[in-house]
Amino acid sequence: MFDTHLHTEFSTDSKMKIEEAIKASQKSNLGIIVTEHMDLGLKGEEKNFCFDVDEYFSEYNKYKINKVLLGIEIGLEKEHLEEARKIINNNPFDYALGSIHLVDGNDLYYKDFYKDKSKKEAFNRYLEVMFETLKKFDFVDSLGHIDYISRYAYYDDKELYYEDYYERIDEILKLISNREIAMEINTRRLDDDKAFKNLLKIYKRFNELGGKIVTIGSDSHDLKSIGKNFDKAKYIADSCNLKVVYHKNRKIYYDK
Numbered sequence: 001m002f003d004t005h006l007h008t009e010f011s012t013d014s015k016m017k018i019e020e021a022i023k024a025s026q027k028s029n030l031g032i033i034v035t036e037h038m039d040l041g042l043k044g045e046e047k048n049f050c051f052d053v054d055e056y057f058s059e060y061n062k063y064k065i066n067k068v069l070l071g072i073e074i075g076l077e078k079e080h081l082e083e084a085r086k087i088i089n090n091n092p093f094d095y096a097l098g099s100i101h102l103v104d105g106n107d108l109y110y111k112d113f114y115k116d117k118s119k120k121e122a123f124n125r126y127l128e129v130m131f132e133t134l135k136k137f138d139f140v141d142s143l144g145h146i147d148y149i150s151r152y153a154y155y156d157d158k159e160l161y162y163e164d165y166y167e168r169i170d171e172i173l174k175l176i177s178n179r180e181i182a183m184e185i186n187t188r189r190l191d192d193d194k195a196f197k198n199l200l201k202i203y204k205r206f207n208e209l210g211g212k213i214v215t216i217g218s219d220s221h222d223l224k225s226i227g228k229n230f231d232k233a234k235y236i237a238d239s240c241n242l243k244v245v246y247h248k249n250r251k252i253y254y255d256k
Contacts, residue, residue, distance in 0.1 A: 001234075001255050002031040002246035003227050005073065005097060005144065005184065005217020010036040010051040010060075014221040018063055021226060028227045031067035033095050033246065034060065035217070039075035040083055041102045049075070049101075053091050069248055071095030073144060076133040077102055088139050095247035097184065097217070098140030100130045100148060114154040123149060123160060127168035134175055141247050142182035142215045146172070147189060147199060159194055162201045169202060170209065177210035182245055182252075185236055187229035188219045196232060203240040213252065214242045 007014040008021055018034065025032045036056065039049040060070055074084050076098050088096045103126055106113035114122050126149045134143065146169075150158045162169060176183050183206055189195040203214070216233045220226045237244050244255040 001216065001230065001244070002033060002069075003218050003220065003230070004033045004071070004095060004142070004215040004246050005035050005186065006032055006220040006226060007036060007073075008034055010034075010056055011221070012037060012049050016220075016222055018060060020223055021220075022063065022068055024223045024226045025067070030227050030230075031069070031246065032226070033069040033071045035071040035073040035095065035097050037075075038072055038084070038087065039077070039101055040080035041075060041077045041105065042107070053087060057092065066248075069094040069246075071097060071247070073097045073099055074137075074140065075102060076100050076130065076137050076140075078133050078136055081136050084137070085139055092249075094249055095142075096140045096250070097142050097144045097215075098134070098137050099144030100126065100133070103129050108149055109152050111154055119153070119155045119157070120164070122153065122155075123165060124168060127165055127172065131168065131172050131175065134172065138179065140181065141250065141252075142184050143172075143176055144184045144217070145186035145188070145219065146183070146202065147186070147195065150189065150195065159198055161198055162205065166205075170205065173202075173206045173209045173211060177206065177212070180212070182213045182215045183211060184215045184217050185233040186217055186219050187233050188225075190229040190232040196236075200236055200239065203236050203242060207240045207242055212243060213245045215246060216244055216255075
């Protein structure tokens with residue numbers, strides 16, 4: 001299998017060396033796709049979540065083999081649509097993972113986005129932006145971590161419950177399935193029983209709405225997280241009749 005989502009030192013928030021990641025993945029008999037952060041809305045900020053694409057390929061092409069592929073995690077930010085399109089289409093990435101990290105210019109990691117908002121208001125806005133932006137980003141291969149907001153939201157109960165937001169979640173799932181792109185099963189939160197049970201409902205609904213394929217990614221920024229909770233992710237995929245895939249040269253391959 002492939003861990004299709006991990007970050008090495010080209011990402012601002014990781015210090016992991018690619019050589020270390022390769023060794024760790026080999027011990028677990030996993031392939032890896034490196035997906036460094038490219039959030040163009042944070043370019044020039046103190047935390048600059050962008051990287052030099054030419055330098056990336058110059059340094060990492062020598063590591064590329066069948067089990068080590070080179071991708072990108074592109075921030076879904078409508079203000080930077082055309083710049084993102086050029087980066088993806090003009091470079092030899094194996095895989096383009098599209099993710100929401102910023103909403104209305106606010107990093108979801110920090111309190112600013114949640115200030116003066118109820119949980120319902122914040123979560124609805126997050127899902128609204130995800131849908132509207134995804135409609136424009138028709139060049140990504142997979143939607144990353146639909147439950148990203150549940151990692152950092154400043155509420156007592158952070159869970160993205162399907163029942164509470166099913167209308168907005170359904171429109172996202174329909175869009176993905178109609179485009180025949182993948183949906184990521186991000187394993188970061190799968191050791192939380194509540195998160196696991198709720199995410200299972202979302203992926204089941206994805207299949208009901210026509211979804212067929214998923215990628216599995218640890219979102220690892222360190223060695224110990226590579227391949228974490230993959231047994232649970234595979235259970236979700238199998239239970240929901242979804243095929244696990246990875247991408248090479250932007251083409252889909254069925255994982256084993």
